[in-house]
Amino acid sequence: MSPFLHTLENEVQLAALAFMAAVYAVRLAWLFRFKSSRERTYAAGSERAGIAYSLLNVGMPWTMESTRRRPFFYAQFVVFHIGVVLAITATFIIPYAPRLFEIPALVRLFQAVLGLACLVGILRLFRRLTTPALRLVSTADDYASIILMILFFGAGALAVPSRPERGEGPLIALFALTAFFLVYVPFSKICHYLYYPFTRYFLGRTQGHRGVHPLKKSAAGSRPPASREAS
Numbered sequence: 001m002s003p004f005l006h007t008l009e010n011e012v013q014l015a016a017l018a019f020m021a022a023v024y025a026v027r028l029a030w031l032f033r034f035k036s037s038r039e040r041t042y043a044a045g046s047e048r049a050g051i052a053y054s055l056l057n058v059g060m061p062w063t064m065e066s067t068r069r070r071p072f073f074y075a076q077f078v079v080f081h082i083g084v085v086l087a088i089t090a091t092f093i094i095p096y097a098p099r100l101f102e103i104p105a106l107v108r109l110f111q112a113v114l115g116l117a118c119l120v121g122i123l124r125l126f127r128r129l130t131t132p133a134l135r136l137v138s139t140a141d142d143y144a145s146i147i148l149m150i151l152f153f154g155a156g157a158l159a160v161p162s163r164p165e166r167g168e169g170p171l172i173a174l175f176a177l178t179a180f181f182l183v184y185v186p187f188s189k190i191c192h193y194l195y196y197p198f199t200r201y202f203l204g205r206t207q208g209h210r211g212v213h214p215l216k217k218s219a220a221g222s223r224p225p226a227s228r229e230a231s
Contacts, residue, residue: 050208083117
């Protein structure tokens with residue numbers, strides 16, 4: 001391993017990670033300055049149930065019409081975000097636990113998921129470029145974020161398993177992109193995951209209090225009574 005790659009995998013990554021943690025700490029300190037008011041209306045439901053439902057809603061596609069009617073888009077969402085988790089995990093395994101990538105099944109799993117996530121990224125970019133409604137609301141940050149994620153997944157798929165003797169190009173690309181992401185993400189749209197648990201918590205608490213969520217299941221096969229015709 002060259003000294004450049006060693007520094008990129010370790011000191012550069014740790015410095016970028018510390019920078020991102022510092023920015024997030026400032027963001028969270030700012031966020032917690034605002035105190036949410038409690039509901040003053042009559043409690044028609046359970047706040048705890050509403051919070052749990054709201055936080056777990058992402059794993060219940062049948063509760064949302066958009067994902068229930070278009071399961072393929074939900075499958076893309078799952079693959080894309082699992083790819084994010086595995087790509088980030090790979091950046092820790094490669095420098096600190098490389099022996100894990102001596103397990104062939106684990107290597108194939110990472111390569112398959114990262115390859116599929118890269119394909120999903122390309123599909124998302126194509127859809128954003130060809131759908132007039134999406135083009136209208138898209139910003140430069142939207143395009144930059146999706147293109148960077150495509151490159152990130154592609155570099156990750158090529159870098160696993162970590163074999164510097166086969167060429168350091170994929171590893172350098174992966175860790176260079178990772179360092180850039182750690183600095184860029186807190187200022188981009190990708191930082192939405194930081195606010196996700198807070199927004200879902202407050203939304204779920206409000207809707208649970210009002211009895212909106214969790215959704216109440218109607219009796220199976222029940223129909224409204226038919227009106228009698230005038231004789």
